[in-house]
Amino acid sequence: MADREKVEKLYDSLRTFNEKRGYLLNPDADFAKALVNSLVINEDRYGYQVCPCRLASGSRAEDLDIICPCDYRDADIIQYGACYCGLYVSRDIASGKVELKPIPERRPNKEMRLKMAEEKSKIKTQNSNPGSKLPVWRCTVCGYLCAREDAPEICPICGVAHDRFERFM
């Protein structure tokens, strides 16, 4: 178990930082702190806060997509109401309106990831656009733009709800 004080400190800072930005931690504080405890352990072991529910390789470059918050959090919150671990949850889960169910793994397998990384590095040297197949969403209130599978749960700039976003590109 990690140092209790470190865990409390990280838990508090994650909660404050994320709530301001429209992300909510699991309201079951004991559950959330158990995950944060693992983040602190992983930070000590690997040098970065890698996801407590996945197998880390120990190489930051290889684990980049599963450093918490992982690349899959936001899509999982929109689709399933929580990230893979259940550390971050949607408003409906947080308020108890909807029950939290197991989240399937969205991370591609290693072979697929290597292929994707190869493609990305090709694209980088060719100076063209990797992620550009992703749709771009626009907040109809403030004009905020983001590129992701689906629009965020709330606008991180002006705070309006998911249904105030429109497809922009």
Add this chain to the structure above:
Amino acid sequence: MADREKVEKLYDSLRTFNEKRGYLLNPDADFAKALVNSLVINEDRYGYQVCPCRLASGSRAEDLDIICPCDYRDADIIQYGACYCGLYVSRDIASGKVELKPIPERRPNKEMRLKMAEEKSKIKTQNSNPGSKLPVWRCTVCGYLCAREDAPEICPICGVAHDRFERFM
């Protein structure tokens, strides 16, 4: 009249939340609280905080553009110094440098809105780009991008003024 405590709570949270993001409430607190009072009443009546100065239909989908903050707030602040209701104001109005005048209605009429909604839903199924006729603005300091009629009053990311934005697309 709505529950006084609810009104004070919403007023305080709107003020804090929005000031951090570069939006200012009307400095006339009594005036602002009268509007917030109507937002609380509308929340109870319709389930969402629809604009107190417009006629709501009661269908969230139809009223989406006038849920506060409405889709027209930011353009009105830039052009007239305040939103249609006068709940949100520009820096010049807030500081008393400029006097608040009546704001004309920017919302298209119902016929026009239905036509626009139809077009949007067509575009959604065709996977192409609805709002993309809007210009994209870039903060020359931090690179923030947003798509709206005109650049914001201040950059929500780094806080610089309107004239530090440039047309990007």
Add this chain to the structure above:
Amino acid sequence: MADREKVEKLYDSLRTFNEKRGYLLNPDADFAKALVNSLVINEDRYGYQVCPCRLASGSRAEDLDIICPCDYRDADIIQYGACYCGLYVSRDIASGKVELKPIPERRPNKEMRLKMAEEKSKIKTQNSNPGSKLPVWRCTVCGYLCAREDAPEICPICGVAHDRFERFM
């Protein structure tokens, strides 16, 4: 020297505002306050907080790129670990991991600036895209998009590190 109270107030507000957004002031508070003192003096003299380490013209339009934070801050923080003045620093400089060295001037000379301004105003009237040669970066966690020479040190929306950004356009 400027009014001490004004300097302390601006220093505090810059520190709080910027830390929330992922920007750090120089940890040497005396050094930082000397620069903030000059910002207060410049505000009184010119009406805007122009960079204390550069020669201002006194015309806001001409000095726009060097109003603090200047247009060059973010690129300098990424490349050299600090802005030209040393008021804003990278995480590595702030933590003492890396030593602060003199920052070369990135601002184009006057002739070049006039040429660029001319091009921009041409582009504005033609309604096409000035800054669009800049790459667009995407945060792989939250989808935040920004157009700048290099991705930011941390994502201003979700807080993840520089290496979680990918080239988007």
